[in-house]
Amino acid sequence: REFYEGTASHSMLYLEKKYQGAKIAETLNGQALLRYKKWGIKRIEITAADVGRYAWARLGFNMKVPVQFARAANEYIDQHVEPSKREDYKAKARMLADSPWKLAKWDDGKTYPVKPSDHIKAGEHPIGKALLLDDDTPMWTGEMTIDDENSGYRNALRLLNVADKR
Secondary structure: OEEEOOEEEEOOOOOOHHHOOOOHHHHHHHHHHHHHHHHOOOEEEEEEOOOHHHHHHHHOOEEOOHHHHHHHHHHHHHHHOOHHHHHHHHHHHHHHOOOHHHHHHOOOOOOEEEOOOOOOOOEEEOHHHHHHHOOOOOOEEEEEEOOOOOHHHHHHHHHOOOOOOO
16 A cells, blocks of 8 residues: 555555455455544545455445446446347446446346456356456556545445444
8 A cells, every 4th residue: 555645545455265255355444444534544546456346346436447347348248148138238337337336236136157267256246246357357446535425435434344433
């Protein structure tokens, strides 16, 4: 993590597969959010790769360039969604890329495949999670404003199970 001019920059957190899902990243990031606010940090920038593409989106970080995601989402949808629903799903993916936490929650009641990679476990997931975890989805940069008025920040505190006790 790097700090400059009221900004914290998260560029890399790597957990081996055997430690993923053990709440390690959630604990670290939850405590970081609370401390950043206390220290006067106003903004967090992230680079989301591998599992982080889903994890950071779920927490409420905004994509700086959602069009990159949309291209990869279109390809995934063409491969995995039935033809009659493809255009509607592509439009929804483009719209939800502007609110990644909503994208991460997108569930149409079906599951979609995610291929294993060096950093991602194979599995079947709801459409939003599958789109974010897919190996062809590019790394993305994002940001979050640390502000009680920011719904993304409030969402992150809730999901990370931390409370701002001032």
